[in-house]
Amino acid sequence: MSTTVEVMADAFKEAGTPFLVGHPGGESVELMEAARQRDMRFILMKQETAGAMLAATWGEITGAPGVCLSTRGPGAANMVNGVAHAALDRAPLIVLTDRYSHPAHEVGLRQRIDQVALYAPLVKWGTTVDARTIRQQLRRGMRTATAPAPGPVQFDIPQSETTKEATELLAEPSLLPNLLSPEPDDKALKPLTDRIRAARKPVLLAGLGVFWDQASEELVAVAEALGAPVLVTSKCKGAIPEDHPLRAGCIIGGLIERQLVMESDLIITVGLDAVELQPKAWPYTIPVVALSSTPSLDALVPSEIEVLGNLKLLLAKVAVLCGSGGNWGEKAAATFRTNVVNALNTPATGLSPQRAMEVARAVLPRDTVATCDAGASRLLVVQKWQSYGPREFLTSNGLGSMGYAVPGALGARLAHPNRPVVAFTGDGGFLMAVAELQTAVRENLPIIVIVLDDQQIGLIRVKQEIKGIPLHGVHVGGCDWEKIAQGFGAEGTTVDTENGLQDAIKIALKSGKTTVIGVRIDGSGYVDQFNALREL
Structure with missing residues (x-):
């Protein structure tokens, strides 16, 4: 007989996801060990939200649900934004949260929150694991997460259930359905x-x-x-x-x-x-x-x-x-393409963000997979970066969360180990996920991070300017991207010219190492670009 965590690890691997990702708690160690015995990787993240975003990106690209986990209480609460991303960006995701054993959960107060209720507005289905029903729970969870529109499913895992023997099903359905879609009828159409x-x-x-x-x-x-x-x-x-x-x-x-x-x-x-x-x-x-x-x-x-x-x-x-x-x-x-180009070609002093994107697309190989953060630069990246195949451009759009580009790029690297992966982010978004540079280096998941540095939270600055409000509370600045990268064991450089950016990308591609390229840009054209392209 298999234990609950052994059945869970088998199911995740069978569904096509050979790793777990997140920041574990004490109740997770049995599941981690079951995964290790099945040659499944565990990727330790520095932030639970980043772990959920990485796993969600894997799910988007492969169709197999990513699996993220957290400890109880603060870990589960901190993972919420990544689960919200999976919900609103339609990514299949299995969310695992530690929980006290049943008796302690009923009387304890410290680190105890109702995690099923916490996630209920964000997940397609949430459940508390029970060894007697875990096999059916997994089948319902996997099918729910992957059925259109895909999204997250949560498993709250009491410590008391992890090593219990999992009850067998007399007639066990397949983990994922084998669907047959009949060809459409001419007359009906x-x-x-x-x-x-x-x-x-x-x-x-x-x-x-x-x-x-x-x-x-x-x-x-x-x-x-x-x-x-x-x-x-x-x-x-x-x-x-x-x-x-x-x-x-x-x-x-x-x-x-x-x-x-x-x-x-x-x-x-x-x-x-x-x-x-x-x-x-x-x-x-x-x-x-x-x-x-x-x-x-x-x-x-x-x-x-x-x-x-x-x-x-x-x-x-x-x-x-x-x-x-x-x-x-x-x-x-x-x-239409010409109109967009003309709208984006605003004058700049120094290197403009639109020109930086053109240089990056010209230098990076055709099969590069790109991720993009939220912020003012996202408008440019979406329009200027060209993708040539499905799921080669990944962003947080439904949620529109900052801090996505770096963990998203790590998920893309896992799905595409032999293709270049670039993360486009603003300075503000990058600082929200900067700790995951260490994950990229430690886990040997090399990515190129291009930080479009205008020393501001550009989108809010744009809105203040459009509304005639003085700039306030939006300045970042003062970051030495080279030293930040080196502190995490990555390569780093700062550029402010087209030739400098071109050379930096070529060096990063040749090195095969995680590299941060800080690109000093003039974002003064953002307001005119936004006025031309969209309503605010």
Whole structure:
């Protein structure tokens, strides 16, 4: 008979996640040992939030739920922001929290909080582990975490249950379901295909659901069949290669994409999740049809037809049934790209953030995986960095949390051990996760961290300036990036020119070591860029 923690470790490994990550407590040691005996890695993080973000990023990229853990009380409370990221950025995640044994939990006060209640608003399901039901709990948890829309599931683990024998199931279902999706029927799709065929200028708006059904190739096929330009959310960058002539750019919830969308006569949303959009009223009266694997419950996008099904199969069928469309897409996409470039090309004294991004994209290899922090620079990174494949650009968008880029990059490095990984972050966001540089070095997970240093919390400075409020409480500055990096055993340098940045990236690629490149930038153009691209 296997113990509870042995059954749990077996399940995590079977689901495709060969490691645990986090900051453990005393109640975790039996699970850690069970994992070690199964050749599963344990990655010790310096912050529980960073551990959850790393594990969530692994889940996003691989589809296998990442597994993060914390001690009871302060550890569980500190991990909340990382779990919130998994919830709002739709990442499959198994959240493990230590807990006192049943008797102590009922009478103890110190370090005791109701952890199931704490996480309840953030997780798709939460449960307290019991050795008699753990096998079924794991099956429900894994299926819940990975089912569209993916998200976190919490297991509260009492010390008293960890080494008990886990009850066997008489008839044990598979850990993850073996689903069969029948091919869509031509006749059933007729209302949709008739509507699409009647359009002369359709535009595609693609979101995360494209990745959930691994339907990137089919999205491109539909765009080519219709001759339609494609806008994607920031979480969906790379669903259409960003050097494809029909790729327009990213939806950022602002003014500039409206020029393109308003030229269309039909909006086709594909896998669009409302959490990816700005929380404001839908700005278009143009007819909308929606293709998705899950029904829209938020009523934000006013679609006249909503077709549900596996997007890989559904898009493939639409491409066949609605081929030989118009040819307006390439010109419309090119015009949009030019408009974005012109809006971002604001004057600067010294190195501008937009030019820094252009240099980074020119030097880093095509297959580089990029992560991006929240903040003023994110607007530029989303628009300027080009990704050429699914899940090659990773960011916190639904939650929009600072401190994501570095742990996200570590998750990407675990998923892609042989590809370059770069983290784009502002100075403020980097300082929130700076301790994980030690994790990168200690765990041999080399990443390149490009810190866009304007010595301010740039996004708040932008909002103060736009609202006519004097700058106050937003200054950072005074950081020696080289010494900070070296203190953690990483490489570090500071640059303020294009050539300096270019050389620093080349050296980092050649060294294969975790490297921090502090890039002194002039962020004075942020206000004009924000005014041109989006509403605040």
